[in-house]
Amino acid sequence: MADPITVFDRHILKLRRDRAATRAQEFNFLFAETADRLADRLEDTTRNFPHAVDLGCHSGELGQILATSKRVETLHQADISQRYAHAARAQNGRSSLVADEEFLPFAEGSLDLILSNLSLHWVNDLPGMLLQARRALKPDGLFLACMLGGETLKDLREALMTAEAEEEGGVSPRVSPFVDIKDAGALLQRSGFALPVVDADDITIDYPDALKLMRDLSGMGESNLIAKRSKKFTKRSTLARAAALYHERHGREDGRVHAKFQVIYLTGWAPDESQPKPLRRGSGQVSLVDFLGDVPDKPTPEENN
Numbered sequence: 001m002a003d004p005i006t007v008f009d010r011h012i013l014k015l016r017r018d019r020a021a022t023r024a025q026e027f028n029f030l031f032a033e034t035a036d037r038l039a040d041r042l043e044d045t046t047r048n049f050p051h052a053v054d055l056g057c058h059s060g061e062l063g064q065i066l067a068t069s070k071r072v073e074t075l076h077q078a079d080i081s082q083r084y085a086h087a088a089r090a091q092n093g094r095s096s097l098v099a100d101e102e103f104l105p106f107a108e109g110s111l112d113l114i115l116s117n118l119s120l121h122w123v124n125d126l127p128g129m130l131l132q133a134r135r136a137l138k139p140d141g142l143f144l145a146c147m148l149g150g151e152t153l154k155d156l157r158e159a160l161m162t163a164e165a166e167e168e169g170g171v172s173p174r175v176s177p178f179v180d181i182k183d184a185g186a187l188l189q190r191s192g193f194a195l196p197v198v199d200a201d202d203i204t205i206d207y208p209d210a211l212k213l214m215r216d217l218s219g220m221g222e223s224n225l226i227a228k229r230s231k232k233f234t235k236r237s238t239l240a241r242a243a244a245l246y247h248e249r250h251g252r253e254d255g256r257v258h259a260k261f262q263v264i265y266l267t268g269w270a271p272d273e274s275q276p277k278p279l280r281r282g283s284g285q286v287s288l289v290d291f292l293g294d295v296p297d298k299p300t301p302e303e304n305n
Contacts, residue, residue, distance in 0.1 A: 007124050008123075009226070014081055016225075019221065021087045025059070026219060028058060028220070031118055033203060034263055038146050049073070052075045054077045054088075060090075077095065101129055104132045112141050114144070130143075137270035138270065141269065141270040142270075143267070144267050147179065148261060149200055150262065152178060153261065156210060156259065162242070168238055181199075187266075194272075194275055195267075200264045201263055204258050204261075205258065206256050207259060
């Protein structure tokens with residue numbers, strides 16, 4: 001029996017990322033977009049980070065953007081795929097290594113910054129990974145990541161499930177248990193991060209049809225990785241039916257369809273004595289009335305007239 005915590009097939013993830021690395025520049029548009037948004041959030045900080053790691057670096061999109069940033073002095077790029085790690089180094093000249101996000105190879109308190117761009121949604125034990133990341137950070141070190149949320153490609157997944165039921169007489173597991181934005185902040189706190197901040201935005205991409213969307217997901221290495229998925233190849237008739245359903249339900253007048261990717265951003269700091277802390281309950285020394293001043297009485301109906 002599989003370990004109950006094993007939701008995603010990480011071996012297949014590695015193989016798919018190895019394959020995606022050979023044609024990365026054709027399919028990395030989403031990674032490039034989120035890398036740009038992640039870098040913007042980093043620039044909003046007032047700190048510089050001497051030693052940083054990019055976890056799940058793909059083909060080096062984030063490292064390429066940070067090449068002109070003064071925030072990061074040394075960036076090590078890491079990916080579970082050796083081919084992606086090599087592609088990242090070739091892309092921007094920064095160092096790279098092969099590393100699994102679930103088993104971080106970094107010494108405790110050795111890093112100033114950990115970044116991750118659209119990789120953590122395939123981690124089986126996300127709380128455990130976040131705990132490792134927090135331990136690897138120096139006091140007041142920053143964890144900044146983005147990952148796909150539960151609203152990602154919801155319409156496509158529904159079309160595929162309906163088509164599979166119609167064409168193959170059953171439905172295999174297709175819905176990934178993505179983190180909900182409401183739970184992301186609790187995960188950061190549970191892992192020991194201070195000052196957690198979570199926000200999200202949607203990225204919508206137009207496609208000529210759903211088949212093109214599915215081909216792009218395969219090219220990105222982002223297709224179904226659920227460990228209990230069907231191991232059989234999906235029938236062509238199922239894919240064609242799913243594309244037809246997608247167009248019927250969500251197609252535009254010009255024949256095109258759109259795909260929505262929900263991106264959740266996580267920010268947390270390794271605890272440090274220098275960080276601001278909330279006051280103890282009941283420790284206030286100023287009356288709210290004194291602070292606000294006298295509040296005028298509510299006018300009577302006669303005064304309003």
